[in-house]
Amino acid sequence: MKGHRSQTLSRLLKLVLTTSPWMFVISLITIILAALSNVIGTLFIERLINNYITPLVKQVQQGQDPNFGPLAYAIAVMFGIYAIGFISNYLFNMLMGILAQKVQFRVRNEMFTHMESLPIAYFDQNDYGDIMSRYTNDIDTLMQMISQSIPQFTNSLLTLIFVVSAMFILSWQLTIFSFIVFALSFGIVRFLTKKSSHYFQVQQQKLGQINGYNEEMLNGLKVIKVFSHEPEVKEDFEVYNEELRKASGKANTYATILFPIMGNMGNLLYVLIAFVGGAAAINNWAPLSLGAIASFLQLSKQFSMPIAQISQQLNSIVMALAGARRIFQLEDEPAEEDNGVVTIAKNQKVDNSWFWQVPEKDGSVKDVPVRGHIIFDHVNFSYVPEKQILHDISIDAKPGMKVALVGETGAGKTTISNMLNRFYEIDSGKIIYDGIPIKQIKKDDLRKSLSIVLQETHLFTGTIMDNIRFGNPNASDDDVYQAAKLSHADEFIHELDDGYQTIIDGDGGDLSQGQMQLLSIARAMIADEPVMILDEATSSIDTRTEKMVQAGMDNLLAGRTSFVIAHRLSTIVNSDLILVLDHGHIIEAGNHDELIKQKGYYYELYTGKKEIQ
Numbered sequence: 001m002k003g004h005r006s007q008t009l010s011r012l013l014k015l016v017l018t019t020s021p022w023m024f025v026i027s028l029i030t031i032i033l034a035a036l037s038n039v040i041g042t043l044f045i046e047r048l049i050n051n052y053i054t055p056l057v058k059q060v061q062q063g064q065d066p067n068f069g070p071l072a073y074a075i076a077v078m079f080g081i082y083a084i085g086f087i088s089n090y091l092f093n094m095l096m097g098i099l100a101q102k103v104q105f106r107v108r109n110e111m112f113t114h115m116e117s118l119p120i121a122y123f124d125q126n127d128y129g130d131i132m133s134r135y136t137n138d139i140d141t142l143m144q145m146i147s148q149s150i151p152q153f154t155n156s157l158l159t160l161i162f163v164v165s166a167m168f169i170l171s172w173q174l175t176i177f178s179f180i181v182f183a184l185s186f187g188i189v190r191f192l193t194k195k196s197s198h199y200f201q202v203q204q205q206k207l208g209q210i211n212g213y214n215e216e217m218l219n220g221l222k223v224i225k226v227f228s229h230e231p232e233v234k235e236d237f238e239v240y241n242e243e244l245r246k247a248s249g250k251a252n253t254y255a256t257i258l259f260p261i262m263g264n265m266g267n268l269l270y271v272l273i274a275f276v277g278g279a280a281a282i283n284n285w286a287p288l289s290l291g292a293i294a295s296f297l298q299l300s301k302q303f304s305m306p307i308a309q310i311s312q313q314l315n316s317i318v319m320a321l322a323g324a325r326r327i328f329q330l331e332d333e334p335a336e337e338d339n340g341v342v343t344i345a346k347n348q349k350v351d352n353s354w355f356w357q358v359p360e361k362d363g364s365v366k367d368v369p370v371r372g373h374i375i376f377d378h379v380n381f382s383y384v385p386e387k388q389i390l391h392d393i394s395i396d397a398k399p400g401m402k403v404a405l406v407g408e409t410g411a412g413k414t415t416i417s418n419m420l421n422r423f424y425e426i427d428s429g430k431i432i433y434d435g436i437p438i439k440q441i442k443k444d445d446l447r448k449s450l451s452i453v454l455q456e457t458h459l460f461t462g463t464i465m466d467n468i469r470f471g472n473p474n475a476s477d478d479d480v481y482q483a484a485k486l487s488h489a490d491e492f493i494h495e496l497d498d499g500y501q502t503i504i505d506g507d508g509g510d511l512s513q514g515q516m517q518l519l520s521i522a523r524a525m526i527a528d529e530p531v532m533i534l535d536e537a538t539s540s541i542d543t544r545t546e547k548m549v550q551a552g553m554d555n556l557l558a559g560r561t562s563f564v565i566a567h568r569l570s571t572i573v574n575s576d577l578i579l580v581l582d583h584g585h586i587i588e589a590g591n592h593d594e595l596i597k598q599k600g601y602y603y604e605l606y607t608g609k610k611e612i613q
């Protein structure tokens with residue numbers, strides 16, 4: 001645990017240092033200056049009294065005309081010292097604040113950029129709330145730590161070192177005496193704190209008990225009355241109440257002793273030092289001047305404060321380090337690997353057709369037209385070891401074919417599409433795309449060739465126009481209208497007050513489920529990708545919209561290889577190939593007529609003897 005902390009701390013310091021080296025260095029210098037000027041100012045009291053005030057008093061006593069010049073000069077010097085302290089204090093607080101903002105900005109950027117490169121598996125294994133809290137809570141505590149805890153901690157530590165050194169310079173005897181008194185009072189406070197927190201805990205516990213009892217009795221009030229148990233209940237209650245009274249009394253007694261002692265510990269130390277210092281000076285036990293005692297007294301007041309601050313800041317630093325660690329953990333997550341070399345491009349000059357760019361051994365690049373021929377060859381897969389999900393899956397989806405995946409929930413339909421877009425890697429077998437093993441295709445390019453229309457339609461905050469154009473940022477307005485017409489979304493868009501400029505919220509705003517689906521079809525249409533994966537919507541929409549969605553889909557799928565994850569059989573009857581999945585196995589394959597003839601699982605589903613659950 002400690003090893004983690006020092007690792008995190010050194011990484012954090014590196015982060016701060018590299019974000020703005022000059023700010024960091026100036027902050028450090030100003031922190032030192034602030035602590036130093038504080039102590040030097042206090043030490044200066046000695047000279048002020050010994051060299052300026054005492055001679056002046058003597059001059060007055062001897063009836064001479066007092067010369068205030070040197071004193072005024074000394075006060076100006078002292079003012080200068082404290083002014084440097086004040087400015088340094090202001091500067092380091094301001095600089096560390098700005099630096100913390102810069103670090104925060106950088107960390108957020110790094111985290112977000114890295115998050116985008118993580119494999120889908122990471123998001124399956126980690127809770128969204130947990131990831132989000134790294135952006136909010138953890139960054140906040142980190143920010144606080146850089147802007148406040150670390151500078152204040154350093155300041156307090158330096159002040160403590162300087163104060164103790166100055167105390168030793170003035171009088172080692174008095175310093176040791178102060179340490180002893182401080183240690184004693186610290187011991188007493190600790191003892192009292194322990195005692196009082198113990199009794200406060202007992203008080204809380206008794207309070208819990210009495211509340212629990214109250215609640216139980218209130219709930220069972222009728223039963224108590226029916227059985228005339230009131231006297232017994234009252235007796236029990238009185239026992240609990242008495243215990244609570246005793247515990248509260250003790251907790252209060254210690255608290256009332258503790259708080260005044262804590263509040264006045266500094267004063268106690270002050271009085272004792274004044275007494276001992278005075279006695280030492282008068283009796284010549286230690287070479288102490290009046291000025292030295294005054295300075296020392298002032299220092300002794302400054303001595304206990306940084307100790308309290310250090311322990312306080314240390315706590316928040318430890319907490320923030322835990323947050324920083326969680327941030328670094330996210331940043332250290334291995335990014336999604338990609339060894340692909342084949343890329344995809346669109347022939348925009350001739351016919352807008354897609355083609356693969358396959359690097360050859362001799363360094364040249366061969367163009368292979370994208371046809372959308374996808375073969376699964378004996379594919380096996382498991383999300384987690386020892387729990388195989390897909391078993392020996394073989395599919396030959398020829399260009400332009402509509403392949404439907406049917407099966408109960410959890411049968412593995414979505415998993416098959418996850419294999420195709422390589423959200424996960426298969427355990428064994430092969431997936432071949434237009435004759436190219438998909439492992440050789442760059443993931444980004446592979447995904448560019450696949451359009452996915454998900455069950456859950458997700459739209460982004462913006463206009464309808466923007467949302468359709470999301471599929472292809474280069475599309476012209478006319479392309480958007482064309483796609484909306486083909487997908488049958490155009491009709492309802494025209495009925496909206498602002499038409500294509502209607503703003504929708506992230507969650508779809510006032511649009512119906514069906515309208516959102518039409519928009520997502522238009523979005524896929526404009527992306528114009530050769531292969532479609534369609535996770536069919538399960539939500540029920542009205543029949544008229546359903547017909548429009550169906551017609552839009554048919555237009556979208558025409559001429560493209562498509563995989564339809566079907567939840568309703570009515571939409572896939574016209575598929576070229578229907579695959580029936582059961583616990584990750586393909587148990588039947590063929591077109592509708594063939595499967596009906598087989599009188600197997602599909603037949604039972606279609607005739608309603610079985611239901612898709």
Ligand SMILES: Nc1ncnc2c1ncn2[C@@H]1O[C@H](COP(=O)(O)OP(=O)(O)OP(=O)(O)O)[C@@H](O)[C@H]1O
Binds near residue numbers: 407410414416
């Ligand atoms: N990320 C994951 N990690 C571990 N197991 C998973 C993961 N996703 C799915 N599974 C499991 O894999 C199996 C197949 O799930 P899949 O989502 O492919 O089924 P499906 O047929 O698409 O179901 P549905 O019709 O409900 O969408 C299920 O047992 C599921 O619990």
